[in-house]
Amino acid sequence: LGKNAARKIDNKAILTAPWITKVVVDDPTDVQKVVQLRRRWSSALDKDWGEAEVIVLCQRFGWTAIMEDRTGREACIQAGIPVVYWTSMIIAAAAHGLITMKDAWNLHKSLSLTSSPGIISAHEVHKPIFEKSIAVVAQLAKKYEYGWPQTLGSGKVDGLVERVRQLAS
Secondary structure (H helix, E strand, O other): OOOOHHHOHHHHHHHOOOOOOOOOOOOHHHHHHHHHHHHHHOOOOOOOHHHHHHHHHHHHHOOOEEOOOHHHHHHHHHHOOOEEOHHHHHHHHHHOOOOOHHHHHHHHHHHHHHOOOOOOOOOHHHHHHHHHHHHHHHHHHHHHOOOOOHHHHOOOHHHHHHHHHHHHO
16 A cells, blocks of 8 residues: 555555565666656656556565456556456455355455445445455366465456456346
8 A cells, every 4th residue: 555545544454464464665777767667657645656666566466466457457467567456365265265255245244335346336225246256266276276365466357357247248
């Protein structure tokens, strides 16, 4: 989360969670890349820090980005960085049994209250789509023998979730 995002109360809870490790963009080359991305996007002074930092860190460490922001997602795709929506990450975690379906749905609902709705809304009418997506992603992981977190980096999770949503419409 970028510097400005850390000010939000919900984000502070995430930043102090015992399961998260903070990684700071402090390498001069990485800092310059962050600045270059924000210039390319014509970002306001208080915007897009987190997205740019995530992209630079994912490039450096070979990570998968978890991002809702359209500009950031497009930049990930252009740079060849695997990227998934928060919802897809939660679905994949449930598909691997790291979180129960009930806890996954509740987490999805709580995140939807503080950010964009993502690829599946948190309205109860969409809960069956969410649950079906967990089953489909579990099949993907089994078929290709993806472990956690390789499923996220496969580049297939968002597409599968979107397909399940489309078929349900």
